[in-house]
Amino acid sequence: MKTFEELGIGDSILKAITEMGYEQPMPVQEQVIPHLLYEDTDLVALAQTGTGKTAAFGLPVIQRIDIKNNQPQALILSPTRELCLQIASDLADYSKYIDGLRVLPVYGGSSIDSQIRMLRKGVHIVVATPGRLLDLIERKTVYLDNVSTVIMDEADEMLNMGFLDSINAILSKVPENRKTLLFSATMPAEIAKIARNYMHNPQEVVIGSRNEGAANVKHVYYLVHAKDKYLALKRIADFYPNIYGIIFCRTRRETQEIADQLIQDGYNADSLHGELSQQQRDAVMQKFRVRNIQLLVATDVAARGLDVNDLTHVINYGLPDDIETYTHRSGRTGRAGKSGISIAIVHVKEKGRLREIERKIGKQFEKGHVPTGTEICEKQLFNLVDRIEKVKVNEEEIASYLPSIFRKLEWLSEQDIIKRIVSLEFNRLLDYYKDSNELDVPDERGRKDGKRGRDDREGGKRDSGRDRTRAAEPGFARLFINVGKTDGFFPNNLIELVNNNVRGRVDIGRIDLMPSFSFFDVDEKSAHRVISGLKNCDFFGRRINVEIAGEKKSEGGRRRKPSPESRESYGHSKKRSYNHEKFSSDKSKKRASSKKK
Structure with a gap:
């Protein structure tokens, strides 16, 4: 050479x-x-x-x-x-x-x-x-x-x-x-x-062969029922705790919906599609480049020409109609001599197109097994152990705090402390996946009972389609906001409103979007600060009203009680924390304008 x-x-x-x-x-x-x-x-x-x-x-x-x-x-x-x-x-x-x-x-x-x-x-x-x-x-x-x-x-x-x-x-x-x-x-x-x-x-x-996929990209497919594709996507994301990748969808609508569901379920995700302004696209890409976003959900048009290093995965939520498009998608990972994984989540009717892609790129897809709850929990737990093992300890900074901490925990053995650290981090995940079943298509996995395994915790709620408005989790307050999907209001809009108008740190929990209003959970100590910060803001000309869900206004006006309409449930919700001071200096983001009566 x-x-x-x-x-x-x-x-x-x-x-x-x-x-x-x-x-x-x-x-x-x-x-x-x-x-x-x-x-x-x-x-x-x-x-x-x-x-x-x-x-x-x-x-x-x-x-x-x-x-x-x-x-x-x-x-x-x-x-x-x-x-x-x-x-x-x-x-x-x-x-x-x-x-x-x-x-x-x-x-x-x-x-x-x-x-x-x-x-x-x-x-x-x-x-x-x-x-x-x-x-x-x-x-x-x-x-x-x-x-x-x-x-x-x-x-x-x-x-x-x-x-x-x-x-x-x-x-x-x-x-x-x-x-x-x-x-x-x-x-x-x-x-x-x-x-x-x-x-x-x-x-x-x-370089290589005509139309050939990158040599150091591994191609894997997961065969599931169409209704289980989103559940499979979440499991794949959970199975790779350090995933940094792009999820390709076929339409703008699907892209936004998948991104919103991932954000709602606690994943570090955002969307990129043609309906976003150039300023919004630049902001999303900047966050993705510095890894403030782990999963970028994108259409092919929006993702063309992206040059992002070190992507670990490309996930095809749906196979493209044009086989050459798959070559471009998979080429986003495995760059500069590094390895990468290109994943296709497919249902039975897409198997023919999968074979066409194999012939075109000259590579064979490996059949993947959708991770079970047990496998995901094991992977996540060992990732936590690895992080604990490799964390940098600043002896000088923490020295003054250690004596009181040691006194507080001296009645616990080393094993007890480890168990509590693990439980503190993973109780919710362990509970969520406790009774989960397989998502692979039965005839591919050879199930003896011939029935599709329904995950009551994931698919059960989604398949039933609707549930009632629920109370907030312990330690959280349930807030009502008077904008919803028909207003073009999505979780990222809510987070941006809070980032730009509420000072200090706020823990945001579950977000539920309705057609004309929404609910969201915040930690109890921040609830009134959020209500005060968002008072008199507007969202594209519509004045924002936020109140504790089901609570009457203290002013003499008519009570605006949110209807206990049903809503779709997208599975478990992980707590998200945001440091809003960090975003206040970002001049490229539009602040929600504040207007007083």
């Missing part, structure tokens, strides 16, 4: 990438870098996401730039704002020690005026989404006459998003003698057509 220096990378770039931890070139880099530096022909590279493509084209592109010429010399097209920003950031890191080199990301959802100002000052490399770049071309504010290199990254994604006409229009504005590189995970007919129309005798580089 050659080194980066042997591939022709100069000293200033070598210094930057060495500081970034680059040691040996990856296969795609070893093939693409010399081609870009020394050969004149165009190139089509078929490679999965996470294989090192950005460095493969970024390093030689930077090295070929003439700093003295303040005109765009390289154009990089990407399908999404997210990937556009990621590429521009990487190029800036690679060129850290090249004085004067300017890289400009051009994308929608941001001020076009600021991008125009930067273009007028002069830039060397433009990284752009097709729509915004075409807008700038039509305004005659960007000129591509000096572009010598064009890179199309994730070209198949751009086609899937409907950018074919824009790509054709852009490429018609670039000089004929340019060098063109096209990167794609798959090779559909449209990609081949672009290669024929806009590239000159392109060479083809295949």
Whole structure:
């Protein structure tokens, strides 16, 4: 294997990438870098996401730039704002020690005026989404006459998003003698057509095999009844305590519903789909990147071009209609040489499509067994033990507190203390899964009784569909709020209202959404603080009213008693804690405006 220096990378770039931890070139880099530096022909590279493509084209592109010429010399097209920003950031890191080199990301959802100002000052490399770049071309504010290199990254994604006409229009504005590189995970007919129309005798580089899934991704499927898919999803999430992944759904509605259910059931999750504003999407992605969110529930369109490192799992809540879409989904994990797991939760009617995907990616799915309650509890308990074993102890900080703690617990043996720690953490989980049964489809698991095992604690409540409004758990107060699903009000909206308007720490328990109102639990000591903090706030023009459930107003007005309508039960609820001071400085989030009568 050659080194980066042997591939022709100069000293200033070598210094930057060495500081970034680059040691040996990856296969795609070893093939693409010399081609870009020394050969004149165009190139089509078929490679999965996470294989090192950005460095493969970024390093030689930077090295070929003439700093003295303040005109765009390289154009990089990407399908999404997210990937556009990621590429521009990487190029800036690679060129850290090249004085004067300017890289400009051009994308929608941001001020076009600021991008125009930067273009007028002069830039060397433009990284752009097709729509915004075409807008700038039509305004005659960007000129591509000096572009010598064009890179199309994730070209198949751009086609899937409907950018074919824009790509054709852009490429018609670039000089004929340019060098063109096209990167794609798959090779559909449209990609081949672009290669024929806009590239000159392109060479083809295949990293792995055509349309093949990433080599270090394990593909697993769980076969369950359609009505048990959400229960299976929760069990999988519980079985992997340190999961950090994306759950792909087929529609925006399903995406939001699954995310809301997960949040309601205590999981660290959020949604990403096309109905969110760009500001909301950016906020969700920032939280996901820093791992404040473990599970991102997303549609394919919203997740295209996401560049997030170290994902442990990709979960297909439903298989996509387009087999190539599965390749992109699974490619979100197992990046940069690391391993990952791509999970498909399927029902009987989806087995045929599963076999089609196997043939397309050249890999066989492993049949997974939906974890039982016993297996989940064991895994969670050992994860707790592992955390206890590895926790960093700050001796100086806690030294003054230890004597009184030791005196308080001296009547307990070591075994008693361990039992209490475990029970404190896991009593609710152990109780929830105590009588749980298997969810696997009977004929696949060979059950002798031939009946589907119903989990009374999970499926029983959901299958019955309705239950009565209940009292709060001990230590919690049950609050009523006068907005619900028909107002577009979901758990994340409630949490945002509390974050922005209630000072201090609040423990939020179960959240139950009704069509026109909702209930939620907060710790008793915070109840009146929450009621006071949310008083006179509004939610998209509707004035918020919060009160203790079933309690009459102290003012003389008519009592607004919440109807004990039935609601869906989504299983167990884990307590969620939020430090609201942490979020108050986030200027990108819209505060719920406060209005007084």
